Amino acid sequence: MQSLFQWIEQSALGVSINESLYAFAVIESVHLIALAVIGGAVLIVDLRLLGLGLTRLPVPHVARTAQPWLIGSLIAIIATGFPLFASLAASKYYVNDAFWYKMYFLAAAAIFTFTVRQRVAMKEEAPAVSAFGKLTAVASLVLWSGVGVMGRAIGFI
């Protein structure tokens, strides 16, 4: 694993970002914009599942509205996140605990959202959401917050 990380850092992509004064900062800014979009697309559905926000719309309607924005922003955040990772893969991220926790949270949040939460949201047709639906929203909020908090923590460790 460590040698893979070293290979990524020494690749043309990693080296070019590392040698540029502005590349990391600019890519990071776009990464944060994508984060805000993910936040909105996740929250608008989770709030609805908790009986908050757009309560007069059926849950599946809110989920369908948010879906393309969630997928689009997730693609954008991975497409910007990977070059950031590549630039310092072995020397910074491999040895940074917060980075690993962020990846675990991200994997868990993405899998949970597109399997369990997706199915639950599409089934909650009634205005009042079941207890299981609410629990799903809480789990989703915890997992996605974990990604954001651990992402921020990378810079402080």
Added chain:
Amino acid sequence: MSILSSLQWLEATQFSTGIRESTYVWAIIDGVHVLGLCLFVGLTLFWDLRLLNVVMKRVPVTEIWSRLIPWMTVGFVIMLFSGLGLFVSDPVRFYGNIIFRIKVVVLVVAALNALAFHYGIERRLLEWDTTPTTPAAAKVAGALSISMWALAIVFGRLIAYNWFEPLV
């Protein structure tokens, strides 16, 4: 008292020094600022997309507004206070940072856009609440809002880089 001397006084206060010199307080406020960003900008995006007639086109505009505004407000208050906390921790450095000044201009434009919407096309909201499309003025407000908040994120992030000589 000039702006600079006021900020120097602020910087010397115990409150400012406390945040600046603490390992965790600054990091926690910054983390809260980022989570507040998701709540505020993320939900404002969906409101702006409704103004642009991109999402939830058949849902009345007033319905989206009344249900989202409490959460956008919560997000805004979190952003405002965590942002002020970060600023107070090192006010002279922020004041001298050209990118911070650009961010302030962007925030002022975003605020003026919100005010223009409020005193302009919003006054006739009931006329276009359920029309098949939204008026051009509402679309301009939505597009400007998305652009300004995206720029605020970009410049907010870039404040951290010392690319330019401090202005003070």
